[in-house]
Amino acid sequence: MAEPARTEHQLADIAHDPDAFELFYRSNVELVGRFIARRVDDPYLAADLTADVFLLVIDSAHTYRPERGSVVGWMFGVAYNVLAAERRRARRETAATRRIAGRRLLEPADIARIEERIDAENAAREIYRALADVPDPTRRLLELVAVDGLAVTEAAAALGMSPIAARVRLHRVRKHLRDQVALPTSTGEAHGYA
């Protein structure tokens, strides 16, 4: 799942070069699918959101700065924003207003596959729901660490936060959540996001 070095440094390419975009898409579409499955249990909505995430990736590729963290961390930050916008939208709008309605591209085999993925992420979705009452930006950080398995440093970079500030926030909230959420140990090692 490691990104080719080229996209680490030249992510802006993917907004203009379809081949560069395809490379990026193929190495990340599964990650994005899982990210969404950890938050959403409706395969149709998951398909819409997958399209939304990549559209926003294209629109904001120029904002990626290698010195601030990995491509994956940045992409999860983008995906987070899509999910947050979806929560705000709260189904006021219909899928027809989307630039690409992902659900239109679904076939029965896809739905079954996405449902399997959603089932596989049941435990993570429980954690995700348990975090609903934690105020921002601590919740954003907790999501990336506890739900998506990012290292603390990587999650901090995705949110534009210093690693130390991130650790302080996690430490403060840890005691409130000890019974509900299994957080990684203080070393902040990731347990993998694949």
Place this chain on the structure above:
Amino acid sequence: MGTRNFEDRLLTELREVVESRPAPAPAALKRSRLRLVVAAAVAAVVAATVSILIGVNTSPAFAVFREPDGSIRISVYDYRDPAGLEKRIEAFGIPAAVDYLPAGMTCRESRADFVPAAEMPLAMVDWAPLASEDHYFKVHPEYIGPGQTFVYTVQMKKGDQRAAIRLANGPVAACDPVPGELVPGRR
């Protein structure tokens, strides 16, 4: 993912989105690269300044340099060594008199023939914005006439310095400290 599935169909649509986007202007790319270089240079300068400010004993008390617009930018980090600052300002072609005084003290008014406050060219000095951490000001030398002297006098009170910038016609005698306000009649 053998035959075309959801991900493949989505890729096809997204490729079209990418293709239909306008190509980036080369000039814009060049500009953003330049900005990064400048930002890196500024970061280096800031780091150097911070380390200078932290080193208490070896730190310079002031910095003086010429801005691109021709003005002389004077930053005072620490109110000591007025004679050194005076020399430094004069090195930029501005005859100067710099004095730091205790609170409530001023130089005897008879030390020079001062330009009256009402006749001072207001555009001569630009003060640093209040938000600036660096207490600097810029002097535009074109407002200083031949034979005039730039007079910078500071009253020091912990955390509350008062500074006066005046112009004098002709030479300025050494400061003879007497009780009083920096500028007569102005508090």
